[in-house]
Amino acid sequence: MKGWVLDCYADHETNRMVTWFKTNSGAERIEEEFVPRICVRAPQGRTGKLVNDLAMIGVKGVSKVRRRTGLGEEKREVLSIAVPDYSSIQPLAVTIDMWGGYRDYLLYDVDLRMDQRYFTDRKIFPMGLTELPSLRSLDSNLRIDYPIPRLRSVDLGVRAGGGSIPTFGDPIASVTVDGAEIDGPEDKVIGELQALIRKRDPDVIYTRKGDSFVLPYLQKRAEANGMELELGRDRGRRTARGKSYFTYGRILYKPPAYKLRGRVHIDRETSFIFAESGMHGLIELSRLSLITIQDLSRMSPGSAISSMQINEALRTGHVVQWKKNRPEDFKTAMALIASDRGGFIYEPKVGVHGGVWEVDFFSLYPSIMVRHNISPETMMCGCCPQSRHVVPELGYRICERRTGLIPHVLVPVLKRRRLYKDLKNKEGAKREMYEQRSKMLKWLLVTCFGYTGYRNARFGRIECHEAINAFGRDILVRSADLAGKRGFEVLHGIVDSLWLLGEGDIASYCGEVTREVGIDLQLEGRYDWIVFLPNISTGVGALNRYYGRFESGELKLRGIALRRRDTPVLVEDLQRDMLERLSEARDAASFLAAVPSSLDILDGCISKLRDGAVPVDRLILRKRISQRLEDYVQFNDSVAALRQLNDEGFELQPGQAVEYLILDPGSRSSRDRVRAAPFLEGSERYDAERYVDLALRGAGELLSPFGWAFEDLRARDEGRSKKGQQGVLPAHEEK
DNA sequence: ACGGCACGGGG
């Protein structure tokens, strides 16, 4: 028999590892003993004492092994300690650390994931085809065309009866399985759901908000009815605590995970990886990172790449330091200024441009890491003080003798992404699959760069981050120079992309840069026209706000309201409709000619608003909150909405979003000012002028280079509505 | 005028 590794977890009661395999007939569960180990490096002459002390507290299974305790270091002797009790790993490590005065004993392999240890030891991997029950791998995790199981899945949803915001106290109104509704008395609904899941025996249960609501709610309702509901193949579940955390420069909220046993619960809304790259992206990454799809679906690509680095280190004879914190090397003030700059940005030329080329480097930063061998241990290594491989501007020398850990991890990822990109253009039926995989790998590559500069990253080092940026700037500047020499005008450039105007041979230019720089410069496309938008206060080109129409008819939009999460549907649609009108133009001149007709769309939108004819769900504003209600010092719309929710007993965590309709923006009263979305009845009187203002801003954002900035549009609107009041030109009859 | 606050990326 054979099967694919579907799920794996440590059973802390039996201290055994449980692995679930997806087989052609269903699923198989294999449980076996596995003893994790931690390692300690004691100072010269103190190993004996440590061994004795360990024996004193009854620790058995201590042996001496040879491992690399740092990246790029030779193997040395360390103590390896078996920890048969899974829950004792951390406490034992803490005890040993204490014995060494938190200083003398260096601890390794303490905070590794249990499944990762197990997979590494057994040489199997998630979603890898495995012979059963021998656990012999029939697969290799670097294969490209690997066999994939047909996973059975159901989509599970639930509706709660009761108030405007569902709570765990409300009875179930209905449950949906793949769209089919089950309703009736609550105990009957729960019973039918249980029977259906048993009968269908899915491998995957998809939900929306399953971690934060659907599954814990169903669980609670079953308990309230004195029933048991078991959605997994095995009893029990794996939960964690929810928490707010700081990432991407903002606070996010992660609800507690509700993981099933023997089955995979994927929360479509919570899972970044699933949402971005689907099941194929998840499977691809699962195989590469040794993290099961259920766990991986709740992680960021950054954790996945970090995990891959750990795997690579383990594979090459390293032990992984417990509390990693490599301090930055000393730098002079001058060096700090020179090194602390990010990617290079050319100032975009504001306005519309016709016939523009866009060229992008293929995964620029990861390619730099590979080509220039950038890794924590290769940067200013001890073995090549005379290295001729030097970072531009900074002068850091890079190892010439050994390839670093990071490039080792990245090479296959880059290779795979390139292959998948090519394959998806060829193979019809598998196109979607290859696209999902390549999308996931792109994310993996992007976050890998971020991690080099992340102070908590295990294999991060700020000098790597600086070096990558320095190489990147150098490459972009050289590429722009080469473009100039070929008669192209550089309209804009940012990090890894250039926008060029001119009739030179673009393919030949890309080829030249690729040879010169050693990293692929690819033609992204040719724009019929592209608009670079100005900074609203200075009028200078804004760095990352533009929109354009490719020859294919496809639009590329960056940084405008339409792309922002806090934009109401009304403004999103307004911008989209205006862009659709503008995109009928095929060159810069006809674009300019189309501008007035795009204003008609704005006028139509404004009329509807003033007529009170816009449904409130198109007017809802959504904002993420970064702190708890009591911590806000400034009263604004979001705070007003938060207060309303709070008054009704609902508390939002930092990282969650509030949604609300604006009723009276000037009001000091939360109740009058906004209405929180859950309390909307649909008949509310929204503040039309506030939304007209938002519409004018949305339109002005697109048209400011063409004489129609927000203020101009407002003046125009005032003129028009005055006439409208006189009955000469009623705004709503304009269309 | 100035501080508080939220958003972006890629496709």
Place this chain on the structure above:
DNA sequence: GTGTACGTGCCGT
């Protein structure tokens, strides 16, 4: 098991 730094714009005081 969480990429940083920063530009940008709006709003409230």
